[in-house]
Amino acid sequence: MSTTPKDLKYTKSHEWLRAEKDGSVTVGITQHAQELMGDLVYVELPKAGTKVNAGKECGVVESVKAASDVYAPVSGEIVAANDALNDTPETVNKDPYRAGWMFRIKPANPADVNALLDATAYDAQVAAEKH
Numbered sequence: 001m002s003t004t005p006k007d008l009k010y011t012k013s014h015e016w017l018r019a020e021k022d023g024s025v026t027v028g029i030t031q032h033a034q035e036l037m038g039d040l041v042y043v044e045l046p047k048a049g050t051k052v053n054a055g056k057e058c059g060v061v062e063s064v065k066a067a068s069d070v071y072a073p074v075s076g077e078i079v080a081a082n083d084a085l086n087d088t089p090e091t092v093n094k095d096p097y098r099a100g101w102m103f104r105i106k107p108a109n110p111a112d113v114n115a116l117l118d119a120t121a122y123d124a125q126v127a128a129e130k131h
Contacts, residue, residue: 003031005097009113010122011073013055016097017113020104024079025113028101029061029070029092032126037063040089045070045081045103052078052105054112059102061092073116076107 004010009017014033018026034040042062052058052072059070081103085091092100107113117125 004119004123006119008097009073009116009118011071011116012125013071015071015073017073017116018097018101019113023110024104024106025074026101026104027070027073028096030122031096033068034093034096034100037061037068038065039063040092043085043089043092043102045083045085046078048078048080050078052076061089070102072105074105074107074112075109076105078103079106080104 005016007018010030011017014030016028016030020026040061040063042060044060046052046058050058052075054072054075056072057069058072058078061068061070082101085100085102092102094100
């Protein structure tokens with residue numbers, strides 16, 4: 001049984017996106033990604049006002065096992081970062097889809113969000129990676 005929320009969009013690099021009423025998108029890493037990483041001990045998030053390009057690094061998460069880049073799922077401008085994660089990065093492990101969000105982007109082209117994976121396609125990708 002999938003625990004992948006159906007109301008979000010996903011990237012092949014394991015970020016999730018939630019469309020917000022103001023036109024921005026909230027971004028975090030998926031349950032699968034944080035499970036692979038293990039206990040997070042550090043996050044580096046982009047600053048508000050930073051311009052980002054789809055598919056490019058814009059943050060870092062570090063765990064007891066490894067460091068991994070976080071990629072911008074769409075091009076646009078960072079409008080907020082979840083600064084609470086600086087002190088409590090483990091929030092991403094406990095609640096990756098809510099309190100563990102990482103940053104918000106105002107997309108340069110809102111239609112880009114629709115082109116990303118839905119939950120079914122993301123689950124299929126994760127299943128393929130396990131084989």
